[in-house]
Amino acid sequence: MRYMATYDLMESLRNTNQWLGASALAFASYPATALLPVPALSWMRAWGEVTERAFARMVAKPDWGIPSITGPDGCDHVVEIETELSRPFGDLIHFNISGRPPSKRRVLLVAPMSGHYATLLRSTVISLLPDCEVYITDWHNARDIPVSEGKFDVEDYTSYLVEFMQHLGPDLNIIAVCQPVPLALAATAIIAKDNPEAQPRTLTLIGGPVDPDANPTEVTDFGRRVTMGQLEETMIQRVGFKYEGVGRMVYPGLLQLASFMSMNADKHTKAFTDQILRTAKGEASDRDRHNTFYDEYLAVMDMTSEFYLSTVERIFKAREIAENAFMVDGKHADISKITDVAVKIVEGEQDDISAPGQCLAALALLTGLPEDKKAAHVEPGAGHYGIFAGRSWRNNIRPLVLDFIDTNTPKMRKRAANSNAAA
Known part of the structure; x- marks a missing residue:
């Protein structure tokens, strides 16, 4: 059970941020707030909308949405x-x-x-x-x-x-x-x-x-720079009680997402800042370019620990x-x-x-x-x-x-x- 606490901690942080976004959106959307000419409320509503959507997508498998x-x-x-x-x-x-x-x-x-x-x-x-x-x-x-x-x-x-x-x-x-x-x-x-x-x-x-x-690139050379022991110690966690795979050792999707986004942190920060601005100005839409991309990009899945570790060890090392x-x-x-x-x-x-x-x-x-x-x-x-x-x-x-x-x-x-x- 050593890593179950860290798995559940990440899920709790994700859930908390989703709740904070939903709460900010709900508070700033009260009809009475329309009487107050306070730009901060518009920003709060926009921040809440973008934040809730982003953190909710992290645990939802996207639909195929294939048109005719x-x-x-x-x-x-x-x-x-x-x-x-x-x-x-x-x-x-x-x-x-x-x-x-x-x-x-x-x-x-x-x-x-x-x-x-x-x-x-x-x-x-x-x-x-x-x-x-x-x-x-x-x-x-x-x-x-x-x-x-x-x-x-x-x-x-x-x-x-x-x-x-x-x-x-x-x-x-x-x-x-x-x-x-x-x-x-x-x-x-x-x-x-x-x-x-x-x-x-x-x-x-x-x-x-x-x-x-x-x-070699920074991504493919990663396997050369770390030992298998380091990877197993820092990347692998045990699925918590919330899911059917409880007890399975995995490389969590949320941890993978953190790695993805850290590679281009400035780019992602600017993308979300711009989206909050567009939402506050009423220029964003449900299926605009930002939402279309990030609805897919943020939807991550866990992979089994043995698949991740064997990939690094056998394909890269x-x-x-x-x-x-x-x-x-x-x-x-x-x-x-x-x-x-x-x-x-x-x-x-x-x-x-x-x-x-x-x-x-x-x-x-x-x-x-x-x-x-x-x-x-x-x-x-x-x-x-x-x-x-x-x-x-x-x-x-x-x-x-x-x-x-x-x-x-x-x-x-x-x-x-x-x-x-x-x-």
Whole structure:
């Protein structure tokens, strides 16, 4: 029970700040206060509104909020979220567009388990839905998973990916974003070795740490500067009695959020100060740019302690993927066994989380893959977020990825060749 008190203390601080915001908003919103021409009351109301919303979002899983999709028939089609496979630590979900024939481009988005929910990729999903049949890994908050379900580390994560990929079949296109890039590569290697016929068609790896030492950043070099004992002592806590996962050792989402925000403290402070000013002047709205971003950014989830610690120890410190020495259940995930999966690397020139070169290292490990099945793209001026969800993704990277998928899809390649011949 050593760390349960600190877990509950953080939750109590969050709850207290939410209550203070709600109290300030309620007090400053009394009708009688309108009789008092005191600007401080307007500021109090604005501060309360922004504060209550911010701290409330920290424990709420965001909704997908996927809008209807306009199909080839010109009609709007409702998007239904269906669970394909349900597992204790994560589900495989499908965005089924009702009334539209299934798309020939079948895409599995591998979402990160790095503090945020899979909804962080909402805009990525929305951008792909008109042209693809989209599936995604929807990881669960560790605080809500009973201890009786056992552990979940990088090997379990990889095994989940193998199961999801085999369930969806070989005509699949994988897009892995950030943290799961090396594990998606390992999962593909396991399938290539054990069941070559089930290999996915393409594998697109976006901004992930295949080799953290290829071009170290402050984030990826963190694992080098601290010992595993220090991490376990300072980052790991035990879930309190409020949640189903009571007693489970986790890296708390609130602690992760504190780390995220400390990296750009000035930027976040200015963003909230400006939002309070806009709210006081009546210029803010429920779905303005600030709220849209921070509703997602502040929604954090706990990850199991074994997943966090094994990620640091095996991916960053020991560089098991970079050394092609990664083992899952005692079996070598030999990346050189990948021989028939087209692989594309996408990096951002200004990525300060997984810098250019870290993800590109995957191509050197693919010694069994022909060169004509390898591709790479560095997006000029793009940061980490932009390469999978921002303007760079929408305008430049997404078309390149779809073209890469089509080029490596036999029927689509044939159709493109016939079109060119007809032209």
